[in-house]
Amino acid sequence: GQQVMQIPQYQHVQEGEDFTTYCNSSTTLSNIQWYKQRPGGHPVFLIQLVKSGEVKKQKRLTFQFGEAKKNSSLHITATQTTDVGTYFCAARVAGFQKLVFGTGTRLLVSP
Amino acid sequence: GAVVSQHPSRVICKSGTSVKIECRSLDFQATTMFWYRQFPKQSLMLMATSNEGSKATYEQGVEKDKFLINHASLTLSTLTVTSAHPEDSSFYICSARVGPDTGELFFGEGSRLTVL
Numbered sequence: 001g002q003q004v005m006q007i008p009q010y011q012h013v014q015e016g017e018d019f020t021t022y023c024n025s026s027t028t029l030s031n032i033q034w035y036k037q038r039p040g041g042h043p044v045f046l047i048q049l050v051k052s053g054e055v056k057k058q059k060r061l062t063f064q065f066g067e068a069k070k071n072s073s074l075h076i077t078a079t080q081t082t083d084v085g086t087y088f089c090a091a092r093v094a095g096f097q098k099l100v101f102g103t104g105t106r107l108l109v110s111p
Numbered sequence: 112g113a114v115v116s117q118h119p120s121r122v123i124c125k126s127g128t129s130v131k132i133e134c135r136s137l138d139f140q141a142t143t144m145f146w147y148r149q150f151p152k153q154s155l156m157l158m159a160t161s162n163e164g165s166k167a168t169y170e171q172g173v174e175k176d177k178f179l180i181n182h183a184s185l186t187l188s189t190l191t192v193t194s195a196h197p198e199d200s201s202f203y204i205c206s207a208r209v210g211p212d213t214g215e216l217f218f219g220e221g222s223r224l225t226v227l
Contacts, residue, residue, distance in 0.1 A: 033214055042204055042218040043155065045112075088154065092214065097143055099216055101155040 117219030134205030
């Protein structure tokens with residue numbers, strides 16, 4: 001079945017440092033979504049990317065979809081303690097409604 | 112955004128009993144809901160796709176008779192863990208889309224099941 005891997009699994013940064021998580025798929029994706037899950041909480045939708053090479057920004061967050069539509073990245077500039085959580089990419093399986101989640105990257109930010 | 116409510120948020124039960132978890136879409140109708148399972152510090156694993164008025168579609172390796180899913184109305188899907196055992200202890204989360212073509216999934220708050 002479709003696999004979506006993320007690296008790193010875990011990252012611990014000092015507040016103010018940048019952070020990037022990478023998402024890689026074994027197959028070409030029609031689109032990619034990103035979610036954030038705070039500790040003890042449920043996933044919350046951040047963004048969806050559809051076009052090859054697409055780049056979208058949300059304040060300090062920059063999302064990119066690879067040219068081959070097999071990978072994606074999320075970059076956070078100048079992290080804050082409120083950025084703590086696990087970031088998941090998710091891919092919609094072609095021909096199905098279901099969403100397959102990546103392995104996730106857990107971010108810890110120290111003040 | 113759309114609201115998905117899940118109940119109960121926490122449940123502790125004895126081994127061998129059955130537990131029902133409810134997932135409701137509060138301000139929209141959901142013809143399709145998704146049930147995920149999440150172990151500590153791990154990703155969300157899709158268990159099944161719940162379709163209103165028809166049988167659920169289970170993912171490979173998920174026992175249909177173990178995890179009963181019922182989607183009797185456009186706003187309610189239920190997951191029943193039958194004859195629960197300690198290995199069924201996990202975080203169960205439901206989700207839904209507002210429409211068939213919209214991408215975003217709205218998640219319930221999740222239900223943490225502990226089987227003693």
